[in-house]
Amino acid sequence: MAIWACWLVTVLALVQCWNILNENTIWDFVYDAPAQAGDLIGRMFPPRWSVLPSLWQPLWDTVNMATLGTLLGVVIGVPVAFLAARNTTPSVLLARPLALTAIVSSRSINALIWALLLVTVLGPGVLAGIIAIGLRSIGFVGKLLYEAIEEVDTKQVEAIEATGASGPQRLIYAIVPQIMPAFAGIAVYRWDINIRESAVLGLVGAGGIGLQLNASVSRLAWPEVTVIFAAILVTVFLSEWVSAQVRKRII
Template sequence: MPSFPGDVWRRRTPAKSLAVWACWLAAVLLIVQCWTILNENTIWEFVYDAPAQAGDLLGRMFPPRWSVLPSLWQPIWDTINMATLGTLLGILIGVPVAFLAARNTTPSVAVARPLALMAIVSSRSINALIWALLLVTVLGPGVLAGIIAIGLRSIGFVGKLLYEAIEEVDAKQVEAIEATGASGAQRLIFAIVPQIMPAFAGIAVYRWDINIRESAVLGLVGAGGIGLQLNASVSRLAWPEVTVIFAAILVTVFASEWVSAQVRKRII
């Protein structure tokens, strides 16, 4: 076998190898440091009897008090409506925002696009729970605050994913429609909308699915739905009722997952 002693290949130069090792060392030191701080702030007596406490709680949660179930249908229905109407609100505002934000459809790169991107970022950076907290203060407790909270959070989600889909459309198809003498609006509906429809349907159903789960929590801050019931039961220490509510939420989320999976399967 011929050998070429000069032709040694290494993935990294010695300097780079050293840098990689230094990074690993820094990471380990950071973990040690974090652990030390964590240790100082933990009351270990509480942690030691956690298994006993958890067992105790579980004992109090069983048997579930199934008799509360009939009174849960209304809050569950509210929760689903909150998610659905919130999603619609998010789509209603998010779709135009996406067209303003996409580089290939925005009317102005200097003004409209940055504004739309800012709307998307601010909507995304605030959790629906925080929106609900603010809105309950402004609008008072109830489903309306929940719908708007879900809607505001959904704008950013729909807007961001949809504007990325718009920017990825096949430019040749758009060019072909432009070449027929079509106007800008016609180009949008004939060349761009058909191309983004599958992405849009997927985004809408996925967001609805997320919103079902989020709206179940919003009641904790007073925004109506099943979360309100959960909060009330926990405050009264009515643990057998809490079990039933957990079961109800679980079933609802399962059902919504199933529906959205079916819809996505049909479209794509």
């Protein structure tokens, strides 16, 4: 009996959802979507390869934005991770909650939103992009690294403690060697993600290839958009390859 009641509620909810969806959709637009898509693709070809030379600079900006942003995120994220990890934090009551709050607030805001805010504050350009990427990376690096720190083998730490080593010595001699592989993996993986994110940041004015993309879309220059898409695709491929190589070497 209870099962039938559940089914009834589910079906009613489904019907209600469909109604809301129906009200908010203009079906005429949906019906001719295939035709529209075909038309758009038609206008994107043939690609206008002549714009390619003017893309190198913004592409380079994008890669630099990702790299410097990752660096910023690592420089701030690593100390935050040590403050957040239960076994290395100087104070469970003060430092740890603060560090965790920093990590959560960094993670809960997308780089695009950070960039939107920062472009308003700093004006458009690469600097806003770098800081946006950096702020988003702090949480990522901080969270994954502090989990790695909490999972270190306590026997090794105990052995170093037993020699009469001080707290900071324990940190660099017993804990750092254990988390190095995790750290290298996290940093390179985040760099890889940041390349993709920084390609988008230009859409809100934070410099790089995204700015170019935005300009071409607003001018309805679809053959240029095709070239930009291709350039982004190749860059992401290259960054994946580089990060895979680095990870293979270090770990």
